[in-house]
Every structure is written in C-alpha cells, then in structure tokens.
Amino acid sequence: MTGRIHLSTILLAAVTALVAILLYSPLFVPILSSFFDLHHGQVDWSRPTLSAYTALAENGDVLAALRATLIVGVCTVILSVVSGTLLALYYHGRHAGRGALQFIIFLPFLMPPVISGLALLIFFREINFDRSLVTVIIGHTVFVLAIVYRTILTRLQSMSRTLVEASYDLGANSWQTFWRVILPNLSSAMAGGAVLAFALSFDETMITILVTGTESTLPVRLWAMMRLGFSPDINALVALILLFAVLLCTLTARLLIPRQMARYHA
Template identity: 45%
Template sequence: MLKSPAERLTDLLLAVLAAVTLTVLYAPVLISALFSVVPYDQAGLHWQAAGFDWYRALPGNASVMAAVRASALVGVLSVAAATVLAVVMALYVEWQGAIGRRFIEIVVYLPFLMPPIVTGLSLLIFLDRLGLSRGLATVVIGHTALVLAVLYRLVLTRLRALPKSLVEASADLGATRLQTFRHVVWPQLRSAVATGALLALTVSFDETLVTVFLAGDATTLPLRLWGMMRVGFTPEINALVTVVLAASIGLAVVVALRLKPDSRGEDQ
C-alpha cells in the first residue's frame, strides 16, 4: 500500500526526531568512551597517542577504587536484603488470611515513588531517631528501602501468575509449606528474582541523592564523582565512566531480554 506524501513526511519527521533523541542521549557516552582512549588538551585530540593507558592506570587510583568497592558492597547487600523482604512480603500478601495488603504496598512503593531528596531526608531523620550513625550501614538500609519496590513488583507479578492448582496439589500430596515453597513456588520465582536483582543492582549502584543524606564519612562511586566535579576529573575517570556505563547497559540488556515474553506470552 502506497503512502501519501503527508504520511511519508510524518514518517520522516518521526525518524529525524528519534535520531536527534538518541544522539542527545548517547552522545555523552560516546564522547566519554572516546576521551578514555584518545588523549586531549587545549590543542585538541591527539589521535596518534590513542591507547588504553588510562584503563591500565585506573586500578592505581586508590580513592576511586575504594569508592567502587563501597558501591559494589552496598549494592550487593541492599539487593540481597531487598530480595528476602520482597519474597516474604509477596508470599504474605498472596496468603488468603493476609491483613493490611494495601498498607504494605503503600509502604513498599512510597520510597521509590517519592522524590529522592524527600526519601533521603525522611530516612535520615528516621535513622537518626533510632540512634544509628551515618555510614555504609545506613546507606545499605536506604538502598534496600529504595530498590525493594522493584523486586517486590516482579516477584508479586510472577507469584500471581502461578496456578493455584500447583500449590493445592502439593498440599494434597502431603507436602509441608516449606516443601511446597522449595519445590513448587521457588522454581517459578527464580527468574523473576534474578531479573529484579539485576535491575535493583543497577539502581543501587547509580543512586546519589539518597546516598548523600545517609553516607556520612563513607564514599560511594557517585559521591566520589560528584565531589570531583568541584576540583576536576583525573584522566582515568573517563575510563571508569566508560566501564560503568558499559556494565549498566549490559545489565539493562540482560533485564530487557529476561522480561521479553516468550512464545506463550509469559516472561522468561
């Protein structure tokens, strides 16, 4: 079917708009990757000196590597804690005798839906009233509250898609609740938990505003980069940013593939 001139013009404008949008979004990524291999100064780019020297120099930057390790530690601990809480809460909400379902969901989703500055300030006040000193422990608590919504939503969605007949059949065969969870429910939840954990890890690793309120003397990678904005970046930071962006994009691609419906119309 031939398109009219107006339709062809509309398609062209949409294609141009999409190209401009992608350029604006990804140009900084490409520029950072370029500067990580090509030295530059006020005279311009020095293509003849291109190489991976900054990548090799990156492990020697002790303060940056310490911030990377702190971010990784916070991400792993917060995702692990959020995973356990998400599974427990989802199982409770789906239990027939559950009380306060709506209240639980409001509590889970609020930290994620509110502006990060509000979430961070609220957590700071709450943890201060509990007498907890700011540090990596409070950052882990804050990130757990933040990423819990992501894991809870995915686990609950998969749990509601689980046929009730499987659980009922397990009970009829004499299995305990623990055995039913281990052999029937958990195998169905594993893919949702893995997908949610990858997505939550990405959110936690990049989180800045909540961390600002809760970090105290601790320094994660986003805080370290934020602090370097005042005094200037060292050249190897371009290499670090490129590695972090590549890892984040890789995780996002994995999550997108795992969330892609299979031939039966279900998530993988």
C-alpha cells in the same frame, strides 16, 4: 492504507533514532577520549593509548569508592530480594492489612529521594545510629524494595494456582511446595528484580549523600570531583560503567521476558 502505515513506521523509526542519537551520542566523547592522551586540556588524537585505564587501576580513591558501591549494591540486592519475596507472598496470601503494606512499600520509592533521605537521616539520628555503609545499605534497600516487590508479585499473580493445588494433592507440605513449585517459577522474576535493584543502588546519589558516613560510594565521589574537574582516568571509568550498564540492561531484558514469549517471537 498499507502505504500510510509503512510511512508512519518509517517516520517513527527515524524520530526514535534521532532522539537516541541526541541523548546518547555525548557518551561516546569520553569513551573515545579514554583511548587517547590529554595534553594541556587538548586530546591528542594522533596515538591511541591505554594510559587512562592504567591510571584508573592506580587511583586508590576511586577504586575504594567503587568497592564501597559494590558492597552496598550486593547487600541491597540480597535484602531487597528476600524482603520483596516474603512481602509478595504475604500480599498474595490475601492477609489482613494488604493496602497499608503496599502504601508503606511504595511510599519511599514514589517520594522525592531528598525527602526519603531526610526522613532516614532524622530516623538514624533519633535512635543514635551512626552513619556508615550500613545506613547506606538500609536507605538503598528501602528505596529499591518497591520495584523488586512489584516484579515478584506480578510473576506470582500470573502463576496458575493449579500448580500449588496439585503439589498439595500429591502430598507435599507448605515448605516443599514453596521450594519445588513456587520458588522455581519466581526465580527469573527474582533475578530480574535483583538486577534492577543493583542498577538503582549503583546510581543512587541523593539518599546516599544524606545517610553516608566517612566512606563514599562512586556516584558521591564523582559528584565531589565535578567541582575540581575530572582526570583522564575518569573517562576510562565512564567507558567501563557504560559497558556494565549495557550488560545489565541485556540481562534484565532476558530475565524479565517470559521464555514462552521469546519462543513465540522467534
């Protein structure tokens, strides 16, 4: 019996490794290409160089799109974490309309992005609100709010009520209880939700295309460049984004796994 379990574990690990190689090995092609020159459509593997990274630093259009993406991402994180925390506290307080509240929060996330983007586009047109980075921030916040809200609510529901009751028994008011008891217990979930929100905002394309104005985010810029072909500095950009994504995934895993579980497995 033990031998069969050991064999199934080996087979499962082999299949997982094979799928990972098939999915992610193509990503290493542009990463390796970013360290070599490109001549007449062919990669010159004879001499490593950082010219692609130098060209990327001088590409004003891509850097402007990256700057717009970072602005949208940071603003989306702030709005979604603040709103998600307040909505989670409202739901956890067992107030009226909790079912309708969750329906409104999760609907934009569960609907196809093109539907959510069209709904936002029609809404902005009806109220005569000009499209800009502000409309992109609103669209991204509406989209990522569900995952931030759920992350914080899950942590809030797992928190013992005795902590809050003890705070009140010791003479703390509602604000002191929130600031000194509830918020510290929610901090890791809020940070994890913020990382997930930034990752989703950084990658969002369809909603952005529909609600953006004259300024383009990086995914929209790259999508537009696909018709003309990528320049060598885009390979450098892919390498940097992949490194950034790995760091985000690592940070998210550390923030969302409870410390007690980490100590248990250690």
